[in-house]
Amino acid sequence: MLAQGIGDAATRAEFQVAGDWAMARRHRIRWIQCDIYAHINHAAYLTMFEDMRIDWWLASGGRFGADAEGPVVASLEAKYLRPGHFNEDVLLTVRAVSFRRSSFIHEYGLWRDGLLCSARAVCVIVNNATGAKAPISPALRDLMLSRDGAVQEG
Helix, strand or coil: CCCECCCCHHHHHHHCCCCCCCEEEEEECCHHHECCCCEECHHHHHHHHHHHHHHHHHHCCCCCCCCCEEEEEEEEEEEECCCCECCCEEEEEEEEEEECCCEEEEEEEEECCCEEEEEEEEEEEEECCCCCECCCCHHHHHHHHHHHCCEECC
């Protein structure tokens, strides 16, 4: 199921979400995502954020394939603020905050009684057939401006 926008005040209050986010999705933490102490494993946060990146790309009109242009993560930074636990309901969020000619910055959040973990990724659009950087399409630029509230840099 693709993530949807987070306009619902009840959902924002339930998870204590701060700020504006383009997309959000509820998720229940599975055992496979946890360590022996039933805490979310640090790598599982990144996989959940990757799922949100894929949902964001598909909802933005993107596709995946050998002949398609698509986002590649150039760098990623995560901040672990508080532990999440097995079988908890959490809310995952994603938004583009800025973009340049061929790259954009994504921010992610994982929420339960406020923010548990945040991450920031620099994503570069790449032509999968050639491996070369590709410019962000005008339609995607417009969508990042209107839906995500992103700003154009440079």
